[in-house]
Amino acid sequence: xxxVIQNPRYQVTQFGKPVTLSCSQTLNxxxxxxxxxxxxxxxxxxxxxxxKDFNNEADTPDNFQSRRPxxxxxxxxxxxxxxxxxxxxxxxxxxxxxxxxxVLTFGAGSRLTVL
Amino acid sequence: xxxxxxxTEMTATEGAxxxxxxxYQTSGFNGLFWYQQHAGEAPTFLSYNVLDGLEExxxxxxxxxxxxxxxxxxxKELQMKDSASYLCAVxxxxxxxIWGAGTKLIIKP
Numbered sequence: 066x067x068x069v070i071q072n073p074r075y076q077v078t079q080f081g082k083p084v085t086l087s088c089s090q091t092l093n094x095x096x097x098x099x100x101x102x103x104x105x106x107x108x109x110x111x112x113x114x115x116x117k118d119f120n121n122e123a124d125t126p127d128n129f130q131s132r133r134p135x136x137x138x139x140x141x142x143x144x145x146x147x148x149x150x151x152x153x154x155x156x157x158x159x160x161x162x163x164x165x166x167x168v169l170t171f172g173a174g175s176r177l178t179v180l
Numbered sequence: 181x182x183x184x185x186x187x188t189e190m191t192a193t194e195g196a197x198x199x200x201x202x203x204y205q206t207s208g209f210n211g212l213f214w215y216q217q218h219a220g221e222a223p224t225f226l227s228y229n230v231l232d233g234l235e236e237x238x239x240x241x242x243x244x245x246x247x248x249x250x251x252x253x254x255x256k257e258l259q260m261k262d263s264a265s266y267l268c269a270v271x272x273x274x275x276x277x278i279w280g281a282g283t284k285l286i287i288k289p
Contacts, residue, residue: 107184107267107279108223155222166211166230169277171222 068092071156071172078146079180086141086175088156097139098169099131100155108155114139143177151179182206184280186268191286192258200253200266200283208273214242214253215267217282223267226253255285263287 069090078084088097095116100108111125114133128150130142143150153174159167185203192198204212211230215223229235229244229251241254253266265282272278 105188105265105281105284107281110277153220166228167271167275168213168225168228169215169223171224174220174222176220 069156069158069170069172071154071175073175074173075176075178077178077180080147081145084143084146084177086143086154086156086177088139088141088172089137090139090156090158090170091137092158092170093136094158094160094170095136096159096167097133098155098157098159099139099141100157101150102153102155102174103151111141146177146179148179151177153177182272182278184268184270184278186266186280186283188281189284189286191288192255194258194260194287194289196258197254197256198258198285200255200268200285202251202253202268202280204249204251204268204270204278204280206249206270206272206278209246210271210273210275212242212244212251213269213271213277214240214251215269217265217267219264226266258287260287260289 072087098113099111102108112131113120132140153176155174156172157169159169183205214226217223227242234243239256244251265284267282268280270278
């Protein structure tokens with residue numbers, strides 16, 4: 066089945082220790098997104114890629130970086146995690162860019178705990 | 181600014197009907213989505229409305245009024261597995277997706 070796979074599902078790190086979360090997709094979608102979601106809050110868009118074009122949200126901290134080496138893979142790097150970065154990180158994909166009907170397909174998420 | 185409003189939490193009884201409302205103020209409109217999110221899991225797509233009216237899909241229906249900036253999700257014949265958060269999201273004029281914080285639906289036997 067075509068899908069979006071995130072690894073790891075659960076990540077525990079220490080304050081300031083770098084973390085990398087990965088996302089892979091078999092849908093051949095050209096748009097990939099990284100969202101941060103805290104409990105009972107709306108998902109917050111961190112970045113998105115339209116093919117290789119990287120789009121950073123204005124309020125995404127510099128502590129968060131992303132890479133998309135090819136169509137199928139995308140990575141989220143948190144360079145120095147703080148306690149406030151503990152959250153669920155959601156990867157999503159969608160088809161063609163400028164259409165209001167683009168349905169997002171989400172991975173299962175990576176839950177980050179910062180000690 | 182852009183804003184999506186939904187009730188924080190609702191409670192309903194198994195077998196009953198529940199309506200979850202969503203109002204929005206956005207810069208333009210290119211469609212409204214409803215997603216379901218079970219606790220600790222990722223959101224999954226439920227419905228999409230871009231024209232006024234009711235879209236029915238099995239036990240779930242979604243309604244849109246663009247002039248009122250209003251939508252609702254109607255769930256019929258509630259089952260325990262419908263206990264989840266329901267997220268309303270709107271695509272604005274720049275095709276950015278604006279999310280609501282979600283409505284946590286609790287189903288009681």
